[in-house]
Amino acid sequence: xxxxxxxxxxxxxxxxxxxxxxxxxxVFISVIILFFLFLYVLSFGxxxxxxxxxxxxxxxxxxxxxxxxxxxxxxxxxxxNFAHGDLFMFGAYxxxxxxxxxxxxxxxxxxxxxxxxxxxxxxxxxxxxxxIAYKPLRFKPRLAALITAxxxxxxxxxxxxxxxxxxxxxxxxxVFGPRFLPFPALxxxxxxNLAGISINNIKILNIIITVILMILLQYIVKKTMIGKAMxxxxxxxxxxxxxxxxxNKIITITFGIGTSLxxxxxxxxxxxxxxxxxxxxxxxPGLKAFIAAVLGGIGSIPGAMLGSYVMGISxxxxxxxxxxxxxxIAFVILIVVLIFKPAGLLGKFxxxxx
Amino acid sequence: xxxxxxxxxxxxxxxxSVSVASAKLxxxxxxxxxTGGAATYGASTKNGCLLAFKAVNAEGxxxxxxxxxxxxxxxxxxQGSAEVAANAFxxxxxxxxxxxxxxxxxxxxxxxxxxxxxxAGVPVISPTSTNAQVxxxxxxxxxxxxxxxxxxxxxxxxSYNDLKAKTAAVIFDNGNDYTKGIAEVFRESFEKLGGKxxxxxSFTDEDKTTDFSAQxxxxxxxxxxxxxxxxxxxxxxxxxxxxxxxxxTVPFVGPDGWDSAEFPKLGGEAVEGGxxxxxxxxxxPRPIAQNFVKKYTETYGQTPDALAALxxxxxxxxxxxxxxxxxxxxxxxxxxxxxxxxxxxxGQIIFDENRNPIKKAxxxxxxxxxxxxxxxxxx
Numbered sequence: 097x098x099x100x101x102x103x104x105x106x107x108x109x110x111x112x113x114x115x116x117x118x119x120x121x122x123v124f125i126s127v128i129i130l131f132f133l134f135l136y137v138l139s140f141g142x143x144x145x146x147x148x149x150x151x152x153x154x155x156x157x158x159x160x161x162x163x164x165x166x167x168x169x170x171x172x173x174x175x176x177n178f179a180h181g182d183l184f185m186f187g188a189y190x191x192x193x194x195x196x197x198x199x200x201x202x203x204x205x206x207x208x209x210x211x212x213x214x215x216x217x218x219x220x221x222x223x224x225x226x227x228i229a230y231k232p233l234r235f236k237p238r239l240a241a242l243i244t245a246x247x248x249x250x251x252x253x254x255x256x257x258x259x260x261x262x263x264x265x266x267x268x269x270x271v272f273g274p275r276f277l278p279f280p281a282l283x284x285x286x287x288x289n290l291a292g293i294s295i296n297n298i299k300i301l302n303i304i305i306t307v308i309l310m311i312l313l314q315y316i317v318k319k320t321m322i323g324k325a326m327x328x329x330x331x332x333x334x335x336x337x338x339x340x341x342x343x344n345k346i347i348t349i350t351f352g353i354g355t356s357l358x359x360x361x362x363x364x365x366x367x368x369x370x371x372x373x374x375x376x377x378x379x380x381p382g383l384k385a386f387i388a389a390v391l392g393g394i395g396s397i398p399g400a401m402l403g404s405y406v407m408g409i410s411x412x413x414x415x416x417x418x419x420x421x422x423x424x425i426a427f428v429i430l431i432v433v434l435i436f437k438p439a440g441l442l443g444k445f446x447x448x449x450x
Numbered sequence: 451x452x453x454x455x456x457x458x459x460x461x462x463x464x465x466x467s468v469s470v471a472s473a474k475l476x477x478x479x480x481x482x483x484x485t486g487g488a489a490t491y492g493a494s495t496k497n498g499c500l501l502a503f504k505a506v507n508a509e510g511x512x513x514x515x516x517x518x519x520x521x522x523x524x525x526x527x528x529q530g531s532a533e534v535a536a537n538a539f540x541x542x543x544x545x546x547x548x549x550x551x552x553x554x555x556x557x558x559x560x561x562x563x564x565x566x567x568x569x570a571g572v573p574v575i576s577p578t579s580t581n582a583q584v585x586x587x588x589x590x591x592x593x594x595x596x597x598x599x600x601x602x603x604x605x606x607x608x609s610y611n612d613l614k615a616k617t618a619a620v621i622f623d624n625g626n627d628y629t630k631g632i633a634e635v636f637r638e639s640f641e642k643l644g645g646k647x648x649x650x651x652s653f654t655d656e657d658k659t660t661d662f663s664a665q666x667x668x669x670x671x672x673x674x675x676x677x678x679x680x681x682x683x684x685x686x687x688x689x690x691x692x693x694x695x696x697x698x699t700v701p702f703v704g705p706d707g708w709d710s711a712e713f714p715k716l717g718g719e720a721v722e723g724g725x726x727x728x729x730x731x732x733x734x735p736r737p738i739a740q741n742f743v744k745k746y747t748e749t750y751g752q753t754p755d756a757l758a759a760l761x762x763x764x765x766x767x768x769x770x771x772x773x774x775x776x777x778x779x780x781x782x783x784x785x786x787x788x789x790x791x792x793x794x795x796x797g798q799i800i801f802d803e804n805r806n807p808i809k810k811a812x813x814x815x816x817x818x819x820x821x822x823x824x825x826x827x828x829x
Contacts, residue, residue, distance in 0.1 A: 144671045147696070151663035257485065274485035276684055278716045287695050294697040369660045369688055371716050374485060380658045415664035419651040420624055422664065 121436075136413065143292045148416050149409065154299040156408025157306040158368070161361030162385030163392070163400040164313060165354035171395035172330045172350045174238065178245040179225060180358050181382015182252035185375055187218040187359025188279075188366040189256070189272050195280040207282040207367075211305075214363050215356035222355025223348050230351075231344065256375035274374050279366040302364050309360060310401055316353070317397065326350055361385075387430050393443020402441055476512065476519040476778060478503070478768065479542035481553030481563060482761075483530035488682045490710045491555045491757045495577055496525055497750050498761030499552055502769065505745075512769050515776040521769075528554050530657075532562035539563030543570045549778045550574070552764045555757065557581030557628040564591045571780040573787055575768055577760040578729075580706065581627045585805040590784050592805045594764040594796070595729055598628065601705055602635025604727045604811045604827045605678060609703050610643045613725070615676035617648045619669040621662065621689060622680035625655035629680045632705050636678055648672040656685040666693050675700055679724075682707040687716035694720040701725070709756045714819040724816045729756040730796040731812040731823040742795045756796070763794040 137145045162184055169177045191214040198206035229248050233241045260268040286297040317323040325346045328336050336343050365381065366372055384407065392403025407426055415422030433441065480499055482492035503521045511518040524546050526538035535554050542548045543566065550573045554560045560579040567574045568588035576584060576593045580601055585591045609615045618640055622633035637647045649672040651665035666689065669677060677693065679686040679702050686708055693702075704726035714721060732743050732753050742762060746754040754762075767790055772778070775786035791800050797809035813824040 140668075140671065144667055147667045147670075148664060151661075151667060154663070155661050259484070274489055276489055276712060276716070278712075278718075285695065287697060289697060294695065296695045365660075370691055370718075371684065371688065373657065373660075373684060374489070376657070377660075381660075412664040415653075416668050419653060419665050419668075423654045423658065 136417070140416070144416070147293050148412050150293060150295055150299070152409030152412035153405065154296075154302055154368075154408070155412060156388075156405035157302045158361060158365050158381065159385045159388045159408055160306050160401050160404035161309065161357055161364065162381055163389040163404045164310060164397060165357040165361075166386055166389040167392070167394055167397060167400035168313065168317075168357070169350060169354040170389070171397075172326050173230075173347055174330075175230065175241050176245065176386070176394075177351075177354070178242075178382075178386075179248040179252055180354070181378035181380075181385070182249050182375075183218055183222055183225075183355045183378075184358040184362040184365070184382060185378030186221060186252065186256070187214050187362030188372055188377070189362075189375070190214040190217045190359070191363040191366055192277055192279055192372055195282050199280050199282070210282060211360060211363050215359045218359030218362075219352040219356040222358075223352045226348055226351040231347075234344075234347075253376050253379070272375050276374065277372040279370050279372055281370070282367060298368050302368060305360065305364060306401075309357060310397065313353070313357070314397055322346070322349060384426060387426055391430055391433055391440055393440030396440070396442045396444075399440055399442030406441070474511075474517060474519045475522045476514065476772070477522045477524060477546055477548040479539075479546060479548035479551040479553070480523055480525040481528050481535060481538045481542070481551060481559070482525075482555045483559070484527040485529040488530050488556065488684070488707075488710075490683075490712050490755075491578070492527065492530075494710075494755050494757035495553070495555055495761040497746070498577070498754065498758035499523060499765045501742075501746060501749060501758075502762050502765030506769055512772050514772050514778060519772075519778075524548060526553075528556075528559050528563075530556055530559065532558045535559035536562040536566060539566045543567060543572050548572065549772075549780070550768055550783055552577060552761065552768060554579065556626075557584055557631075558626055560584050560591075561587070561627060564588070567591070573780060573784045575764040575787065577764040578706075578757055579628070581631050583627065583631075589788075589805070590780070592767075592787050592801065594760045594767060594794070594799070594807060595706075596809060596811055597806050598631040599635045601727055601811065602632045603639040604813070605632075605703050605705060606636050606639035606643065606645075607827070608725060608727070608813055609676045609678070610640060610645050613676055613701060613703070615645065615674075615701075617646050617672075617674045618676045618678055619649035619651070619672055619674035620647060620678045620680055621649075621651045621653070621665050621669065622678075623654075623656050623682075623685065624652035628707070629682075629705070633678075633680050636680070648674050653685075656681060659685070660688060662689050662692050663696060666696050666698065669693075670696055670698050677702050679704050680707075683710040683713040684716060687713055687721060690717045690720040690724070706756060708816075709814075709821075711752060711755060714816055714821075717816075721816050722818075725813055725824065726816075727811050727813055727827070729811065730759045731814060731826075732821075733823040734795075734812075736793075738793055739795050759795045763796050763799065766794055767792060767799060 166180050191210050194210045194213050225248055229244050230241055256272045257274045258271045259273050260271055288295050325341050328341055329343050329346050333343055388403040388407045389400045392399030410429055411422055411426055414425035482495040484492040503523050506512050507520050511520040528535035528538050542551055551567060552575050554563060555578050557579040560576045561584055564574055564587040568590050573590045578595050579593055580595055580598045582597045582599055585593055609618055620633050620636060623629040640647055649669045651668055653659045677700055679689050686704055690702055702724040706728040708726040709728045770792050771783055771786035775782040788801055799807045802808055811827045814821045815824050
């Protein structure tokens with residue numbers, strides 16, 4: 097046996113061993129999860145269990161839409177766009193104004209029109225922000241862009257929260273003010289009762305739109321020319337320049353798509369909960385969605401989806417078991433997952449180039 | 451010629467400055483939330499205070515020790531956050547050197563600001579902070595409203611005796627001293643009456659939570675006869691809507707946090723028929739109340755809510771006390787406030803040994819998007 101054969105066989109053994117333990121690990125984790133779910137069903141009953149599952153999926157869908165944008169921008173530009181939660185807020189407010197206008201003028205299919213317009217407007221804002229704030233920092237250290245993203249986030253929140261009566265003319269027409277606004281009912285609320293489980297038509301719509309947008313996004317990234325260019329930019333920016341790919345254009349488009357997803361999430365969020373609290377409303381959903389994206393493996397689109405549903409469902413169950421736990425549980429899960437899988441559930445480890 | 455003109459000018463300036471200085475100012479601070487989930491509270495509070503102060507200023511000012519003082523009302527927004535409130539109190543006391551403060555709205559904000567005022571010896575009248583701890587901070591801290599133990603007991607009594615509910619569920623904000631205090635008292639009083647609290651659910655901070663379906667599903671499974679939505683109007687409206695969407699049909703009751711004109715708009719169908727306990731009713735027939743409702747409606751174009759009424763009351767108490775104290779010294783004002791016996795919009799105000807007013811509560815009902823008076827409850 098030569099040295100090479102020896103090392104190969106050892107390598108193979110290690111590989112199979114790793115695979116085996118992984119498999120065992122998954123079985124182990126699944127058994128633990130199933131055991132807890134079983135305990136839950138025993139103490140709360142199957143009806144409550146199913147209802148909470150529906151609640152969790154609904155919550156997860158909102159997180160998923162925001163997380164998709166986060167993960168997409170990160171995957172291509174390697175920038176954590178902290179302003180994403182605020183673009184989510186912007187989308188919700190645009191939908192509020194459009195929705196009121198359409199309802200006042202008796203439009204049909206107003207929800208779909210509002211959704212598309214809001215996505216388009218917010219995408220414009222997202223692309224503008226990218227051009228003004230992030231483009232000058234493209235080949236600068238990544239930390240600079242990260243801090244800028246935080247700055248943009250704080251600016252958007254606090255600018256739109258200004259009271260219109262306190263600021264001069266051209267600006268007071270733009271800001272939303274810190275008021276509390278009831279969101280127009282673009283779709284009338286209907287509750288269906290399936291064997292004791294209440295399902296709301298808006299919740300179903302949330303889930304459907306999330307799935308559609310995710311498939312659409314997967315299609316764009318994997319099957320179209322623009323998607324190919326995006327993946328190329330994600331792979332190696334300098335090589336793209338040499339191949340004649342306009343990386344500025346591609347990155348701007350990426351921001352546009354990511355931001356429009358945030359706007360879709362904002363519109364659905366506002367429609368589901370029926371109110372806009374203040375221009376600060378994007379902070380918490382944005383943070384949760386960011387955690388979900390990291391949990392699923394930031395940069396991975398199915399990962400963002402999976403992470404969001406894991407978060408939504410576990411948060412709901414944790415809240416149901418003890419309502420003080422709900423918020424903390426998201427962070428506990430994040431920490432546990434990152435200890436065992438530092439790249440997230442579906443993330444791949446890529447070596448940092450030094 | 452030029453010199454003479456200059457002297458004349460200086461003389462005119464001097465005269466003018468004397469005439470300005472002759473109208474003395476007394477600075478009164480105001481703190482409330484104009485931003486966030488309870489923004490209408492702050493607006494109502496500010497409007498209520500301004501109404502009282504403007505009326506006094508129009509009559510030439512408040513008479514303190516024989517001199518007329520105009521009231522200069524300096525307002526700070528605390529954004530419904532305890533940290534910002536503490537800074538606002540500090541700014542008013544150190545920078546503006548106010549003689550007294552009316553504020554803040556939320557119990558958590560007043561609890562954050564009160565120790566600062568207590569240390570500086572500046573009297574504080576909170577119009578609406580109902581948490582029992584607020585005035586226990588020290589002898590400079592007063593309030594114009596009843597306290598949570600009383601409020602919780604009123605709601606529990608009403609649910610048990612008038613709504614004939616034997617089982618109740620509570621959902622409250624665990625990050626807020628106000629809702630937490632009421633929830634505890636409600637549970638205690640309801641069980642003392644012979645009822646049973648079958649679900650006691652909480653959530654963390656209404657600014658961070660918008661989805662209550664997990665808690666409400668638990669409540670639905672517990673099958674109560676009444677649900678106590680212990681939160682400010684924005685969160686309560688969300689809870690009510692989500693509860694109805696989950697197929698919960700039992701009636702809701704609430705604390706004075708529901709008292710905002712926005713509440714029926716946000717809650718819509720879901721909050722119809724809900725009862726809540728508050729400080730005053732616009733249908734109170736006493737002349738002082740009717741007069742206030744008329745003046746407020748003329749000035750701001752809307753019926754005053756309880757927060758406006760309490761802010762107005764707090765301002766009345768302060769003006770009255772300044773006159774009786776005869777000085778702008780903190781300790782003198784404090785003693786004068788403590789000795790208050792004044793008829794206000796929300797009732798006759800006399801302070802007990804913990805600086806809480808002893809007065810009645812009103813129960814209102816949401817009907818066709820409006821608040822309808824049901825009954826008064828005496829302490």
